[in-house]
Amino acid sequence: MTEEINRYRDAWDSYWKDIANVSGEAFWDCPAEESAALDLPRFVGFMPPGLPLVDFGCGNGTLTRFLANHFDRVIGVDISAEAITGARQTTSQKNVSYEVLDALNPGEAEALHAKVGDCNLYVRTVLHQLKPPDWPRMVESLEILLGETGCMYMVELAPSAETYFKSLAEKTGGGFPPKLARVFRFGITPAELKDGDIVAQFPGDRFELQSTGNTVINTTQNLPTGERVRVPAEYWVITRRAAAKAV
Ligand SMILES: C[S@@+](CC[C@H](N)C(=O)[O-])C[C@H]1O[C@@H](n2cnc3c(N)ncnc32)[C@H](O)[C@@H]1O
Structure with a gap:
């Protein structure tokens, strides 16, 4: 396990420590x-x-918890043991289970798939x-979990999110709004997504794009103007390509 992987776990555990069993x-x-x-x-x-x-x-x-109302069995996985503990404490549905799993350790995806x-x-x-540089390893974990027959829905920030975040500083009178600033305080440094970045992670010889479109990530953060922060986003529905399934 590299230093970098430990850094993700430490940062996310510190982030979730005090808020994993509260909503919003x-x-x-x-x-x-x-x-x-x-x-x-x-x-x-x-699916x-x-x-x-x-x-x-x-x-x-x-x-x-919401998805468990629509699927027979739902498994929540996250790198942060703190997040998983909070999720377990606040979930009562019998068809939900949780596991600590690091996206950057495909062996853990193998174990879950087995x-x-x-x-x-x-x-x-x-x-x-x-x-x-860590994205291909996360994609490897996703590919293992999909196996031959699974289907993935991924929703991510759009390339225009960066400009949108910068515009928030003006609307707050300088600085990021508090709930976003809290993320950065724990050393979490999100990457900037550029046009085509996501599709490039799912090459056509291994994956098939079924659907894509634009959306927003609604947040819990209101601005002083009363406006809710809604970050531009995109989504993709992706399956394994038939020819790649035996690999
Ligand atoms: C922005 S939050 C999104 C949480 C949830 N998907 C949602 O939309 O409410 C990102 C989540 O990814 C988790 N995460 C970060 N790095 C990870 C990794 N290497 N493996 C698994 N989960 C990771 C964090 O702990 C955090 O819960």
């Missing part, structure tokens, strides 16, 4: 009606029924939390 404290932790419920119609028809759904990078489990088989995946705003 994290910048992105809006009610599911404003996030996963808007996502659901974009991917549910593509083979009967496979477990993995909420990959589930944080405190807000969306895992236990539960092919999975559908829900991945909201996780990849951009990693530095670009």
